[in-house]
Amino acid sequence: MDGAAANAVEADVRLEHVTKRFGEDVVAVDDISLTIERGRFFALLGPSGCGKTTTLRMIGGFDQPTGGTVYLGERDVTGLPPYRRDVNTVFQSYALFPHLSIYENVAFGLRRRGVRGDELKRRVGEAMELVGIGSMAARKSRQLSGGQQQRVALARALVNRPRVLLLDEPLGALDLKLRKQLQLELKRVQHEVGITFVHVTHDQEEAMTMADTIAVMNEGRIEQLDAPAELYERPRTAFVAGFLGVSNLLQGTVSGDGVVRLDAGGEVRAAPGSLAGRSGRVAVGVRPEKVRLGAGEANAIEGAIAEVAYIGVSNQYIVNTLAGPLTVYVQNADPGARPAAAGDPVTLSWSPEATFVVESTKEAEK
């Protein structure tokens, strides 16, 4: 997903070697380059403090990069203030104007651009309908619940039909049930309006549910930029493997084409091409649900069951092996089956296609 892949579709946002420093020591964003195609639901995902908000603020124009270039479409907007960028933002705190009615909040951007009369009324009305707050025009923002305020903030941004909509953890302040509901609604709205969304979140499930492309960030850099399934099935770094879901990592050394010799003994075959030119020390990974209790697949390792947890849809096992404890999920498909018990010796196996390779993790280097 580099610039080359995007040549057919128009890019709405392009960052080239963008860096942001605060003072001498803090590098909030470290030489980021990325392209966001038109109409994408793009998520910036990463732990707190990794530079997501700063990246978003540089696209919006609230912070200026200390290095690099920001493009909106073909236009270099580096250095332009927010009010001269064709971008709107849904702020984390909503930032609704408390002295204005809901209607005037939504109309604010259109009024600044000289839209008046019937067109103003129609567009504000449409935007409020779109997000389901059509009946609240006369109220003040303080009279609204968190979920309603979030909708107003969304309408206030969307009504301007910007090139790109920026959302900074827009659901962060809401309770779980409401968050789930609004996730789906945001997705529906994005589908309806077709505007490019750039959504910042630290919640991997939220990013997976909503986005069609995710950039996983860590310490000011992009670790991997891919579709959700790709990130989950073929993480390219240990950080990504650990941040999105649970993964088992086994330390080893590359010993041939697609073959890694484990430190604990034995060999593991990885999917063709998944070594991606790596050599020397690496870690091979496999997701818990892709491991079988029992032999039968090309990669296998011996162990003994240490713990069993009954989760309903599945049983979760911790299995002690020479390569360390591995997590295994086994679906409860057969109602009669008796789960393996702690202490039972088992063979674990999984296919080369389910195996990914990342850099050797630090803990094992010690």
Place this chain on the structure above:
Amino acid sequence: MRHHLLTAYGVLALGYLMLPVGVVVVFSFNDPVGKFNYTWKGFTLDNWAHPTGAPGIGEAVTTSLEIAAIVTVVATLLGTLIAMALVRYGFRGRGLTNFLIFMPISTPEIVFGASLLTLFLNFGVQLGFWTIVIAHIAFDISFVVVTVKARLVGFDRSLEEAAADLYATPFASFRRVTLPLIAPAVLAGGLLAFALSIDDFVITFFTAGIEQTFPVWVWGAVRIGVPPQVNVIGTIIFAVAVGLMLANTLWQRRREQAAMAATGAAATDW
């Protein structure tokens, strides 16, 4: 028991404060014999019917009002802008400016007045209407700055970012978002400036030359006899000042109550 003592103490303290005001109001209805309005001779509405009946008092009141009006506008404008600069921008000398702003509040008026007089004389400025205006602006600005600053410190900056995000230029953002939200403080600062200007004697006395504001006129009148019109004007100033302060307080309280009621009403979510 303690509760009653406290109430009694409160009533006494309030009485002590209000007694002089009460006397001023009551004696505005006196019908004095001779030049001094010190002993009660009889009730009349004459003074209220002719508030500018004493020679020179009308001109003095007009001068005071004109000065206060100009001073209020200028001090409120400059004070608000200085407060914005002090809160919003880090610049060299900000700490010093912060300190200097407090000087006119903490300096004794007599020192402030005398210094200004020296300054005007050194620069050969003709004392009169405009030197009073300059002097009043100089100390009123501080009060406006302090009032507006308090409001700006708690101001949510993301609102201005939202305005900029919605295509508002810095000027539009100030006019449409910042100013409406700090308006109560700006208004309070303006009222304070007006009240301080109308009321000032010491600094005015130093910088007035032969110009007479109402307080200066009263000071002159005291030596030859105080007409009851002074009480009338005094009562009016007092009533207007208290009225404006009350109105501002009530307005603010209503805004807050509306906000409180709203928070309660919004408890039911989607």
